[in-house]
Amino acid sequence: MIRIDALSLSIHGLPILRDVSLAIGKGQIFGLVGESGSGKSMTALALMQLLPHGAEVTGRAILDEIDLLTKSEADMCALRGNEIGMIFQEPMTALNPVQTIGDQVAETLLIHDAATRPEARRIARDRLDRVGLSHIGMDRFPHELSGGQRQRVCIAAAIALHPRLLIADEPTTALDVTTQAQILDLLKDLVAEEGMSLLLITHDLAVVSDMADHVAVMQNGEIVEQGPTAQVLGQQNHPYTRALFAASSHQPDRTRMAGRAPLLDVENVSRLYPGPRRGLTRGDPVRAVDGVSFQLHKGESLGLVGESGCGKSTLTRAILGLDPIQGGAIRLFGEPVTPSMRNDLRAGIQVVFQDPYGSFNPRWQVEKLVAEPFHLMAAPPPDRRDRVAEALQSVGLQPADMAKYPHEFSGGQRQRIAIARALITRPRILVLDEAVSALDVRVRAQILDLLADLQSRLHLSYLFISHDLTVIRAITDRVLVMQAGRIVEEGETETVFTAPAHSYTRTLLAAAPRLDIMGRATTNAAM
Amino acid sequence: MLRYLLNRLISLCLSLVAASLVIFLVIEVIPGDPAAFMLGLNATEANVAALREELGLGGTLPERYWAWVSGMLTGDFGTSYTYRVPVADLILDRLWVSLPLAGYALALSTAIAFPVGLIAASRRGTATDYGIMGGTQLGIAVPNFWFAMLLVLVFAVNLQWFSAGGFPGWADPMAAIKALTLPAIALALPQASILARVMRSALLDTLGQDYIRTARAKGLSRRQAVIRHALRNALIPVLTIIGLQFSFLLAGAIIIENVFFLPGLGRLIFQGITQRDLVVVESVTMLLVFAVILVTFLVDIAYAAADPRLRRK
Numbered sequence: 001m002i003r004i005d006a007l008s009l010s011i012h013g014l015p016i017l018r019d020v021s022l023a024i025g026k027g028q029i030f031g032l033v034g035e036s037g038s039g040k041s042m043t044a045l046a047l048m049q050l051l052p053h054g055a056e057v058t059g060r061a062i063l064d065e066i067d068l069l070t071k072s073e074a075d076m077c078a079l080r081g082n083e084i085g086m087i088f089q090e091p092m093t094a095l096n097p098v099q100t101i102g103d104q105v106a107e108t109l110l111i112h113d114a115a116t117r118p119e120a121r122r123i124a125r126d127r128l129d130r131v132g133l134s135h136i137g138m139d140r141f142p143h144e145l146s147g148g149q150r151q152r153v154c155i156a157a158a159i160a161l162h163p164r165l166l167i168a169d170e171p172t173t174a175l176d177v178t179t180q181a182q183i184l185d186l187l188k189d190l191v192a193e194e195g196m197s198l199l200l201i202t203h204d205l206a207v208v209s210d211m212a213d214h215v216a217v218m219q220n221g222e223i224v225e226q227g228p229t230a231q232v233l234g235q236q237n238h239p240y241t242r243a244l245f246a247a248s249s250h251q252p253d254r255t256r257m258a259g260r261a262p263l264l265d266v267e268n269v270s271r272l273y274p275g276p277r278r279g280l281t282r283g284d285p286v287r288a289v290d291g292v293s294f295q296l297h298k299g300e301s302l303g304l305v306g307e308s309g310c311g312k313s314t315l316t317r318a319i320l321g322l323d324p325i326q327g328g329a330i331r332l333f334g335e336p337v338t339p340s341m342r343n344d345l346r347a348g349i350q351v352v353f354q355d356p357y358g359s360f361n362p363r364w365q366v367e368k369l370v371a372e373p374f375h376l377m378a379a380p381p382p383d384r385r386d387r388v389a390e391a392l393q394s395v396g397l398q399p400a401d402m403a404k405y406p407h408e409f410s411g412g413q414r415q416r417i418a419i420a421r422a423l424i425t426r427p428r429i430l431v432l433d434e435a436v437s438a439l440d441v442r443v444r445a446q447i448l449d450l451l452a453d454l455q456s457r458l459h460l461s462y463l464f465i466s467h468d469l470t471v472i473r474a475i476t477d478r479v480l481v482m483q484a485g486r487i488v489e490e491g492e493t494e495t496v497f498t499a500p501a502h503s504y505t506r507t508l509l510a511a512a513p514r515l516d517i518m519g520r521a522t523t524n525a526a527m
Numbered sequence: 528m529l530r531y532l533l534n535r536l537i538s539l540c541l542s543l544v545a546a547s548l549v550i551f552l553v554i555e556v557i558p559g560d561p562a563a564f565m566l567g568l569n570a571t572e573a574n575v576a577a578l579r580e581e582l583g584l585g586g587t588l589p590e591r592y593w594a595w596v597s598g599m600l601t602g603d604f605g606t607s608y609t610y611r612v613p614v615a616d617l618i619l620d621r622l623w624v625s626l627p628l629a630g631y632a633l634a635l636s637t638a639i640a641f642p643v644g645l646i647a648a649s650r651r652g653t654a655t656d657y658g659i660m661g662g663t664q665l666g667i668a669v670p671n672f673w674f675a676m677l678l679v680l681v682f683a684v685n686l687q688w689f690s691a692g693g694f695p696g697w698a699d700p701m702a703a704i705k706a707l708t709l710p711a712i713a714l715a716l717p718q719a720s721i722l723a724r725v726m727r728s729a730l731l732d733t734l735g736q737d738y739i740r741t742a743r744a745k746g747l748s749r750r751q752a753v754i755r756h757a758l759r760n761a762l763i764p765v766l767t768i769i770g771l772q773f774s775f776l777l778a779g780a781i782i783i784e785n786v787f788f789l790p791g792l793g794r795l796i797f798q799g800i801t802q803r804d805l806v807v808v809e810s811v812t813m814l815l816v817f818a819v820i821l822v823t824f825l826v827d828i829a830y831a832a833a834d835p836r837l838r839r840k
Binding site for chain 2: 048050077079080082093095096097107108111141143158
């Protein structure tokens with residue numbers, strides 16, 4: 001139904017895509033996988049003719065005998081939303097915040113003169129019902145909806161005119177696993193019902209293996225391998241496909257060495273936020289963390305999983321002594337943790353955050369960035385430069401990197417710098433807050449190896465916070481499952497994953513997409 | 528929405544009380560004896576005592592504050608010492624010049640800034656954009672009294688389309704509007720330049736947002752996406768600047784009022800200060816503060832109308 005022939009793209013002379021060819025049949029789900037920067041999204045935007053300035057395209061993109069690449073902007077406006085719908089990664093920002101959701105869905109119809117205003121509203125209601133929002137009023141604004149609901153609104157707007165092709169660009173990457181599973185199910189149903197084709201762009205092999213009929217693997221602007229999903233992921237003929245596959249289910253080599261001495265003791269901790277304002281008074285406080293207790297032992301790797309909003313980050317902030325707690329006690333090396341705790345106590349627990357781009361001052365050199373935690377010490381060590389060099393080496397960077405600025409590094413290298421910064425005070429505990437979530441699978445595998453290696457060399461204890469079950473399973477000894485501010489399940493990681501006791505844990509595990517492609521299922525089971 | 532309004536209203540009242548206290552303290556308490564201050568160094572004891580009597584400075588501070596505030600609430604602003612007429616009448620006369628002038632200038636500046644900002648943003652990086660940016664830079668840099676004199680020279684002296692100054696009153700509305708036109712243009716130029724730049728950058732911000740991409744994917748043309756989605760989202764920073772500009776135009780037109788011999792509030796307060804007429808200064812200052820707070824309140828309401836996310840708070 002749609003065929004791309006030898007599509008090449010360069011932006012301001014820089015080649016982005018080379019000879020991309022693929023064909024998507026009617027009612028087919030076509031998965032396009034690859035790491036960030038491989039050209040997946042650009043392929044889609046080229047189809048839509050929504051490329052950034054300075055883009056030059058060659059090749060053909062045929063939709064029912066029509067070459068989209070030769071169409072004028074006015075013709076494309078008539079095609080977009082009508083023949084081809086598209087949804088994007090960030091449902092939180094993909095909708096206009098000052099327009100009701102009903103208007104935004106109806107707009108697709110109105111802009112193409114497909115309906116009168118009352119009719120458009122009626123159809124919009126119908127489409128919203130179809131995507132599972134029958135309980136949500138048309139006059140609601142995006143900020144009143146959750147991320148999953150917003151993505152449903154985007155889908156409703158994209159399918160309002162029954163397009164023949166829906167392009168979904170990382171549609172569930174920003175969503176929790178349970179929400180992701182629901183959105184993917186919805187997309188699957190829509191494809192079956194509407195007979196439309198779906199171009200599913202994702203970095204996640206597991207999502208593709210669950211969803212797609214056909215899959216194409218992209219690397220550096222080229223499709224390196226494509227074919228029926230079972231065949232491509234089952235045989236893995238191309239070394240890059242193999243590398244991606246191996247990295248997706250990578251298990252770092254680590255031995256368990258947890259001691260019995262608790263370094264961090266969290267006892268019945270509660271963290272309350274003031275309730276909503278009601279005139280001059282306030283409503284009941286919100287219990288973001290509710291009676292949480294656990295211990296982190298020397299050399300142990302403890303996982304904390306839960307979906308967004310479950311209280312993971314709030315708990316983390318309390319443990320780091322950034323926020324006061326309203327109940328219970330946190331003791332670090334036997335001393336109480338409070339926002340006013342001593343700096344040398346803080347030096348013993350360091351943190352690595354998710355975003356390797358946002359967590360550095362772009363105007364500082366690496367030496368200064370890595371040496372920053374020294375201010376926690378009474379007197380900075382005299383061998384400051386040596387210590388920075390040592391920390392950089394321990395995370396696989398060169399001492400010469402000291403003189404560089406953050407923008408000179410890739411995402412994975414920046415995360416190494418963040419780890420070096422955390423290690424500089426020689427802490428005993430490292431808090432890893434979604435530390436590998438923003439990284440591509442191959443880089444993620446390398447960072448996980450690095451963390452495992454550092455743990456065995458430096459006898460570190462990890463508190464590993466993530467929404468990603470695969471990562472938690474790969475790197476932790478014990479795991480805590482958090483839901484709505486409470487720990488609902490706690491136990492040995494393997495036990496929790498193979499025999500979950502709590503219903504919520506079971507829901508989470510069931511929702512997580514798995515890489516089970518014929519016989520390859522053993523890869524997963526061996527983990 | 529109702530709660531938001533009520534909230535803003537309470538904050539408006541509190542601001543007014545705080546402002547009146549500060550003004551009262553600065554004018555009536557800090558100089559020591561206002562009567563002695565107003566009469567200057569050569570005043571006799573008897574004159575000072577008489578003025579004290581006239582100004583009602585006999586009571587305690589709370590009594591005097593209350594008398595002043597309750598007077599204003601009932602429309603009694605006291606009597607001007609130099610003009611010997613009720614200050615309320617003086618203010619009302621001047622307000623009939625200053626308020627329309629400020630409104631006129633703001634309307635002009637908005638009418639210029641919106642399309643100019645829109646064009647610059649939608650043609651970003653082109654010669655048009657650079658031209659507009661250069662022009663607005665000039666508009667901000669040029670002192671408005673110099674520009675006002677230039678306007679007088681061209682349109683009043685040479686072309687004789689407008690009179691060079693003065694205000695004929697509102698008996699003939701057309702003549703009044705004509706008299707306010709050159710001053711309004713002189714006031715509007717720098718304001719429009721600032722507003723156009725704010726509009727441009729606010730629009731560029733919103734044009735880079737994900738929901739614009741969504742709109743384009745739905746089939747909206749670039750132009751439709753700007754008008755239907757970007758414009759309203761760009762309004763918040765623009766409204767902030769418009770609010771600030773109106774407050775400034777109301778009181779800050781003093782130089783322009785002098786260039787065009789307009790009997791406005793700016794000149795009244797200036798004369799009040801030079802003649803040490805504290806009654807006038809105090810009341811006009813309070814009035815201006817009231818105007819600023821009121822405009823802030825209106826801008827807050829406009830925010831809520833523009834952005835549903837603010838209504839809940």
